[in-house]
Amino acid sequence: MNIILKKGAEASLYLANWHDKKVVIKQRLPKAYRPPQLDQTIRRYRTVHEPQLMHEAKQAGVPTPAIFMIDVENSTIIMEYVEGQQLKAVLDTINAEDRAKLCRKIGSEVAKLHMHGIVHGDLTTSNMILNDQGILFFVDFGLGEKTKELEAQGVDLHLLKRALESTHFTHADECFAAVLKGYADVVGANSEAAVCEKIIEIEKRGRYVAERQTGA
Amino acid sequence: MRLSRKERICLGIESTADDFGVGIVTLSGIVLANVSSSYLPEAGGIHPREGARHHAEVADQVLAQALEKANIKPKDLSTIAFAQGPGLGPCLRTGATVARALASYLEIPLVGINHSVGHIEIGKLTTGASDPLTLYVSGGNTMVTAYAAGRYRVFGETLDIALGNCLDVFARQAGFKPQKGIPLGAAVEQFAAKGKALVPLPYIVKGMDLSLSGLLTSAVTALKKGKFSLEDICYSLQENAFSMVTEVTERALAHTEKREVLLTGGVAANKRLQTMLTIVAGEHDAKFNVVPREFATDNGAMIAWTGLLAYTSGLVTPIEESFVKVRWRVDKVDVPWVKLS
Numbered sequence: 001m002n003i004i005l006k007k008g009a010e011a012s013l014y015l016a017n018w019h020d021k022k023v024v025i026k027q028r029l030p031k032a033y034r035p036p037q038l039d040q041t042i043r044r045y046r047t048v049h050e051p052q053l054m055h056e057a058k059q060a061g062v063p064t065p066a067i068f069m070i071d072v073e074n075s076t077i078i079m080e081y082v083e084g085q086q087l088k089a090v091l092d093t094i095n096a097e098d099r100a101k102l103c104r105k106i107g108s109e110v111a112k113l114h115m116h117g118i119v120h121g122d123l124t125t126s127n128m129i130l131n132d133q134g135i136l137f138f139v140d141f142g143l144g145e146k147t148k149e150l151e152a153q154g155v156d157l158h159l160l161k162r163a164l165e166s167t168h169f170t171h172a173d174e175c176f177a178a179v180l181k182g183y184a185d186v187v188g189a190n191s192e193a194a195v196c197e198k199i200i201e202i203e204k205r206g207r208y209v210a211e212r213q214t215g216a
Numbered sequence: 217m218r219l220s221r222k223e224r225i226c227l228g229i230e231s232t233a234d235d236f237g238v239g240i241v242t243l244s245g246i247v248l249a250n251v252s253s254s255y256l257p258e259a260g261g262i263h264p265r266e267g268a269r270h271h272a273e274v275a276d277q278v279l280a281q282a283l284e285k286a287n288i289k290p291k292d293l294s295t296i297a298f299a300q301g302p303g304l305g306p307c308l309r310t311g312a313t314v315a316r317a318l319a320s321y322l323e324i325p326l327v328g329i330n331h332s333v334g335h336i337e338i339g340k341l342t343t344g345a346s347d348p349l350t351l352y353v354s355g356g357n358t359m360v361t362a363y364a365a366g367r368y369r370v371f372g373e374t375l376d377i378a379l380g381n382c383l384d385v386f387a388r389q390a391g392f393k394p395q396k397g398i399p400l401g402a403a404v405e406q407f408a409a410k411g412k413a414l415v416p417l418p419y420i421v422k423g424m425d426l427s428l429s430g431l432l433t434s435a436v437t438a439l440k441k442g443k444f445s446l447e448d449i450c451y452s453l454q455e456n457a458f459s460m461v462t463e464v465t466e467r468a469l470a471h472t473e474k475r476e477v478l479l480t481g482g483v484a485a486n487k488r489l490q491t492m493l494t495i496v497a498g499e500h501d502a503k504f505n506v507v508p509r510e511f512a513t514d515n516g517a518m519i520a521w522t523g524l525l526a527y528t529s530g531l532v533t534p535i536e537e538s539f540v541k542v543r544w545r546v547d548k549v550d551v552p553w554v555k556l557s
Contacts, residue, residue, distance in 0.1 A: 007500075009467035032499075033492035034459045037414050122423040126471060143421060155375070159423040165547070166369040167471075205376055 010046075010142065018078060023068060028075035028142075043075040046142040051077055053118055053141040060116030062109050063137045082139075084131035091125055091168050091175070099171060100178045105136055107182025110156065113138075114195075115187060119145050119152045123160035125167060154198030157183070161199070225288065226295040226527070227318070228520025231311025232303025232331045233356060234262045236271040238282040239517030240293075243524050245341050248286035250510060250517040253278050256394055261384065268306035275314050282516070290322055297523020300328030300533070301541030303356065308540035316535055327523045328533035331514075332357060332546040335507075336368060337525060338518030339480035343505035347556050349474040351465045351493065354481035354514070355380035358461065360424065360468040361546060363554050370547045371468040372424030379457060380483045382428040386453060389436045390446055399513070404450050405486050411451020415444050419456050424467050426460045454488055462492040469500050478505045484512040525553040 002014040002025065014025040028043040030036070047070065054064040065080040087106075091099060106128065113120060120127070121143030129137040145152060160179065164172040184192035223242050230237035230252070237252035255270035257263060283290065298315035301308060312328075319326035335357075336350050349362045349371075358379045360372040377385075380401060387400035394400055417434050420427040435453045438444055444452075469477065477497040483489060490506050497504035511518060529552040 007470070009463065009470040031459075031463075033462050033495040035414055035455050038419070038455060038459060042419060124423065124471070143423065155422055155425075159425060162370070162425070163423070166364075166371050169365060169367075169369065202375065206373065 015081060016078075018068065021068070022081040024065065024079050024081045026077045026079065044072060047072055047075045047077060049144065050141045051079075053144040053146070054079075056116060056118055056146070057113060057138060057141070060112045060118060062112050063135055064141070065137065065139060082129050082131050082137045084129045084137070086126055087128040087130055087136075088125040088167065090130055092171065096171075096174070099175065102130075102136075103175045103178035104182035104185070106160075107179035107184075108186045109136060109138065109182075110160070110179070111183040111186035114148075114153045114156070117146055117148045119147055119156040121145060121156065121159075123156055124163040150194060150198050151202075153195055154202050157195060158199050158202050224294045224524065224528075225286075225292055226297055226327075226520045226523045227282070227293050228297040228299075228329070228334075228516045228518070228523050229311045229315045230299045230331070230334070230514050230516045230519045231271050231307050231314075232299050232301070233307060233514060234267055234270075235514040236274055236278055236311065237514060237516035237519075238278050239515055239520040240282055240286040240288065241517055241520040241524060243528070245521065247517045247521075248288065249282040250515055251278050251282040251285060252515055254396070256396065260388070262304065262307075264304040264306045267304060268310045271307055271310040275310070279314070279318075290318075293318075293322060293324060295325050295327060295523055295527045296322070297327045297329050297519050297526070298538075299331045299334065299519050300538065301331065301544035303331060303540075303542065305540060305542045308542065312538060312540050316538055320535065325527060325532045326535065326538060327526050327531060328538055328541075329519050329522045329526060330544055330546060330549045331519075332359070332361075333368065333549055333551060334518035334522045335480045336361065336478070336546075337522045338511045338515070339478045339505065339507040341521055342508055342511050343478060345476045345478045345503070345505045347474060348476035348478035348505060349465070349469050349472055349502070350478040350480060351461060352481045353379045353461060353479075353483035353489070355384060357481060358426075358428070359546070360465050362468065362472045362474055363551070363556070364472075366550055366552065366554075368546050368549070368551060370545070371471065372426070372464040375422065375425050375427045376429040377432065379428060379461060380481070382432045382457060383453070383483070385432060386435050386439075386450075390439060390450075399482065399485075401483060401486065404454065405488065407447050407450035408454040408488065409451075411445070411447040411449070413444070413448045413451075414455065415448055415452040417452050417456045419460060421460055421463050424464045424471070426464055428457060428460075431456055431460075454486075458486075458489045458492050461489070462496055465493065466496045466500070469496065469502060474502065476503045476505060478507070480507045480512065482513045485509050525551075529553040 005013040069078040127140040253274040296319040358374040
């Protein structure tokens with residue numbers, strides 16, 4: 001019996017029993033809005049890359065669900081089911097001290113990924129799961145990349161900042177400050193400063209940013 | 217049309233980019249007039265100074281036409297609203313000057329409006345959507361927003377150029393000439409409809425954000441190489457760009473779980489984009505809404521309507537605080553009139 005866990009934007013997640021294990025079946029369904037050729041290329045690419053990146057994340061010391069099976073033809077991944085809560089549901093319900101601690105943890109985990117040459121590509125609190133033992137799991141590496149470029153790392157953190165601003169707006173500033181602290185714990189103050197500078201540069205490239213230099 | 221003399225009427229001025237628009241709207245949401253004049257550059261994009269010059273030249277005629285169309289006298293107006301930002305400085309300043317002069321002369325309140333909020337509110341008014349996830353795509357903006365706790369929050373946006381800008385620049389590179397009433401994007405749409413083969417182009421989605429500058433460069437490069445037909449490149453450019461904005465919209469829809477989708481801004485007129493979003497909204501049991509063409513591009517009515525919403529919530533902009541805000545982000549604006557049940 002497969003129970004639908006979430007009908008996400010690009011994939012449907014089902015809870016299932018597979019060889020006596022509780023698993024998540026992640027299936028990237030065809031997107032009718034895209035031309036089939038483009039759609040197939042995107043789904044294949046992400047189905048192949050996501051498990052690779054999840055595996056590498058573990059080597060970097062960042063917990064991710066174990067991968068059990070990949071079916072490229074059907075754009076399906078079978079992985080371990082992590083019992084716990086999405087961070088999205090947790091972050092606004094805990095006290096300031098715990099929140100800061102948790103965000104610092106996020107920062108250091110992201111830093112481990114970056115040091116190992118992985119960018120997650122979609123760092124939101126929906127893509128982090130806190131399990132019952134308090135271990136933070138990262139999921140949904142579908143938009144991730146293998147790269148050590150400062151640019152990609154900056155975008156990764158910028159996306160996290162933006163996710164905090166749109167979804168956890170009351171605590172966004174303190175949360176992101178704690179994330180950066182945790183990031184610095186792992187990469188060191190100099191590298192953290194460099195990535196912060198990059199984030200500002202990326203933000204200035206955007207539309208309607210107050211900090212951007214006005215040329216006209 | 218007879219109007220009760222008591223009903224509050226707002227005149228709104230839009231001048232953030234190439235359009236100078238004047239709209240006249242009543243508090244009950246009736247658009248009495250929506251007149252605009254577009255600056256057509258002879259070559260290249262909008263030169264801010266030339267745009268401002270155009271606006272200054274046509275302002276009196278557009279105002280007169282709007283009042284005539286609404287069949288009212290200036291003294292019937294009770295509020296003046298203007299787009300205070302974001303946009304091109306010189307163009308914004310021209311509209312602001314007209315607005316200040318009118319408000320001072322008529323001795324009625326002045327309200328500065330955020331242009332992006334205007335696009336969202338006119339979309340809600342004209343489609344009946346109440347709490348939508350909005351995809352706002354135009355020459356200057358590409359963002360996915362939704363209301364939460366007093367403001368329109370930005371869930372996704374372009375990391376570089378706007379969707380309309382991407383299509384316009386490509387169109388100019390392809391030699392399309394802007395014509396009155398036919399935006400460059402519409403020319404791309406016509407050619408795209410005849411395209412069949414998908415040319416490989418970048419597809420860059422970063423979380424709920426996206427990047428279009430690399431796609432534009434690649435499309436222009438493909439054009440210059442001459443290996444592919446213009447129709448196929450237009451088709452591929454549209455398919456890639458629209459798939460990207462649709463994907464981020466779907467991500468934001470899954471994330472926010474809103475029950476309505478609203479497509480607004482100049483690119484909203486594109487039928488292919490409308491089709492893609494209709495599919496995505498349907499898959500998430502959300503109702504798809506698209507702003508009517510007249511209110512999709514920049515217009516004065518959206519500023520007038522938002523001006524009324526703001527004014528009736530107690531917001532006014534004293535003349536001394538009416539300076540334009542060139543980089544005024546939508547998520548920095550309080551929208552106290554939005555009340556969700």
